Amino acid sequence: MKATSDAKIPLPNRLGIKGWAWAGRYKIERYLYTLHRITGVGLAAYIFIHLIANGFRLGGEDTWEGIMSAFSNPGIKVGEYLVMAAFIIHALNGGRLILQHMGLTLGKPNPPIYPYVDSMRRRRPLTWIMLAVIAALAIYVLVEFVISGA
């Protein structure tokens, strides 16, 4: 009974928001959590700006063309690239998290023979492949849509 009532009291979050940036000497997956959070918050902020900008559509053609010309400057172009990069990172890391939470990347169980290979190390090749794909896509978008399209 005691365990049930205690379970409702959350454990104290000692690190608070500082834990996003530095939680100790953890492995890369812990810092991918930080990156997932930063890109998520950034994308959420962008979506709200995008929705407000879309609202100008209701003002008709002149209002729309006015706001679009205000947005056509190099600073906005850089911002759009960052949004694309954040989308790529958040989407691919989210896919990795879904696969891992569903246990699809754990592999077959191994006998506990030293040196032990924990599940995190078994999953690590997927993490490196995902990071390579993120880098490739980020470079592709930069070259194809920002540098060539400028």
Next chain:
Amino acid sequence: MRETHFKSLQYLTGIGIFFLVGLHLLISHLSSGEPEAWSSVAKRAASAGWLTIYILILIFGIYHVMHGVRGIVLEFSLPPTAVKALNWAIIFIGVAIFGYAVYIPINAYMV
């Protein structure tokens, strides 16, 4: 169990957003031509297919964002009464944003 269902919905909406926003980005922002010109915007606004895609993106996107924000705030070890207040605030803000955002494409489609 309720939290598991919310989390499963977070995954499903995330997958949905990946495909729908990917489509939206490829056609509305990254394609050749002038996708942001008034004529292109008006043409898309008159399409029932695009209206459906915009509404689905809004439903999936707003759920995903609001559930994500709730997860971040819950990490700060809130007492049960504050969690209840947070849940209602998240629902209220989510519905309000959806109401504002869905009005724009519906209005554009009707005109």
